[in-house]
Amino acid sequence: MLDQTILDADNRQFWQHVCGTKAAKLYGFDGDDAQSIGNFDRWFFDYYPYLRRFIPFNQLAGRRVLEIGLGYGSVSEALSRAGAILTGLDISPGPVNWLRHRLSLSGTPGEAVEGSALAIPFPDESFDYVVTIGCLHHTGDLMKSISEVHRVLRKGAGATIMVYSATSHLRWLKYPTDTFRYVRSVASGSDKPLPLGKDGRAEFDADPDGNIAPEVVVVSKTALARMLRPFSVQKIHRANVPDHPIIGRIPRAWRLESEGRIFGTDLYAIVKK
Numbered sequence: 001m002l003d004q005t006i007l008d009a010d011n012r013q014f015w016q017h018v019c020g021t022k023a024a025k026l027y028g029f030d031g032d033d034a035q036s037i038g039n040f041d042r043w044f045f046d047y048y049p050y051l052r053r054f055i056p057f058n059q060l061a062g063r064r065v066l067e068i069g070l071g072y073g074s075v076s077e078a079l080s081r082a083g084a085i086l087t088g089l090d091i092s093p094g095p096v097n098w099l100r101h102r103l104s105l106s107g108t109p110g111e112a113v114e115g116s117a118l119a120i121p122f123p124d125e126s127f128d129y130v131v132t133i134g135c136l137h138h139t140g141d142l143m144k145s146i147s148e149v150h151r152v153l154r155k156g157a158g159a160t161i162m163v164y165s166a167t168s169h170l171r172w173l174k175y176p177t178d179t180f181r182y183v184r185s186v187a188s189g190s191d192k193p194l195p196l197g198k199d200g201r202a203e204f205d206a207d208p209d210g211n212i213a214p215e216v217v218v219v220s221k222t223a224l225a226r227m228l229r230p231f232s233v234q235k236i237h238r239a240n241v242p243d244h245p246i247i248g249r250i251p252r253a254w255r256l257e258s259e260g261r262i263f264g265t266d267l268y269a270i271v272k273k
Contacts, residue, residue, distance in 0.1 A: 002215075007140045008091065008116060010214035016094035017207045019134075020044070020072030025208065034105050037073075044074045050239045050256065051075065054268045055131055055160050057082040063128035066152065068117050068145075069135025070095035073102045076110065079131065086110030087127075089120065117145040126152045130159040134266075137163045137217045138205075142193050143227050150230045153273045161228075161269040164204060166194050166218035169263035170242050175200070183220060191226035193217035224267055233272035238264035 020040070024030040029040035045051060055075065061083030067076045070090040076099050080086045088099045088110065099112040115121040117132070117139050130153060136145040142163065149159055165171070171179045182194045196204070196216045205213035219227075221236050228234045241255045242265055 002140050004118070004140055007215055008118075011138060011140075012092045014207070014211060014214055015090065015092040015138075017209075017211075018072055018094050018098050019205075020074070022208045024072065032101065037102060037105070040072065041074045041077065044072070045078075047252075048240070049253070050237075050260075050268075051133075054162075054237065054239070054270060055079075056129075056158075057084075060084040060129055064126065065129045065131065066120075066122070066127045068120070068130065068132035068149070069138075070099050070112065071134070073099040075131060075133060076112075077102055077106060077108060080108040080110045081106075084129075087122075088112040089115050089117070091116050117148060120148045120152050122152050124151055125154040128154060128157045130157075130161075132159070133162040134164075136161065137193065137219070138213060138215050140215050142217055142219065143191075146227050147230070150273060155273055158233075158270065158272045159231075161271065162266050163193075163224065163269075164216065164218045165238065165265055165267045166220045166223075168238075168265040169259075170203075170265055171218065174203075186220050186223045191223045193219040193223065219267070221267060224269060228269055228271055231271040231273055235270045237268045237270070238262065238266070239268055240264050240266040 024040050027043055029036050057078060060079060063084055065079050065084040066087050066089060068089045070076055070088045076086060076088045090096050093114055096112045096114050103110050117136055118141055130149050136142055139145045153159060166182055194217060196218060198212060201216040202212045204216050224236060225234060239260050241260045
């Protein structure tokens with residue numbers, strides 16, 4: 001049985017190594033100066049162009065926005081530059097301190113705080129929008145973290161929530177039996193996510209030293225929709241494609257618009273309270 005206290009400590013330690021560092025080093029953007037960070041951010045939004053479709057940057061000026069799970073800080077800084085009143089939240093001090101450094105360096109306003117997505121340290125109805133990309137599926141309780149997002153949003157406010165898909169072509173090709181069993185359980189009414197073993201977790205999240213994320217769950221579109229029932233409006237999109245030595249020769253932009261929309265490895269839920 002999952003011990004949440006131990007998992008929280010393990011997550012705090014693992015995510016101390018800022019997510020995105022591996023890519024920054026690979027492409028030579030790993031400096032802590034403004035130019036290196038700017039180069040990384042340009043690569044980041046080119047590599048994940050659909051983020052500008054799923055996050056309404058141009059509608060958030062003057063709005064109180066919370067990002068949960070900060071990674072390299074690219075989304076947070078873009079939100080701040082768009083005029084949002086930004087608060088960043090992460091379970092580990094590494095990303096928190098990195099975002100503070102970025103904001104100080106660029107002169108863009110915002111705050112970053114340490115805390116858990118399972119107990120967001122803000123009162124009910126504190127925010128006009130929440131963004132959480134690739135975070136909630138690591139918490140150990142996806143449903144509780146979604147409930148916390150709902151709690152801190154004011155009535156009529158929205159959120160962008162990304163979690164890993166349990167029914168991408170990658171999952172069907174590599175783990176057909178596990179995927180079939182999971183889909184059958186969802187068809188029987190379950191809304192529980194599928195926790196991954198060590199090999200499955202390594203495919204999604206490993207740091208440059210080879211350490212593997214302590215917890216990763218995947219979820220189907222149907223199960224996620226059930227988890228999101230407290231929201232009055234919800235729309236779920238598939239996105240993203242895995243790198244591949246052969247298929248990867250096809251332009252990524254084309255793959256994102258075809259393969260990604262049908263079989264994508266990620267699910268983006270756009271919801272409103």
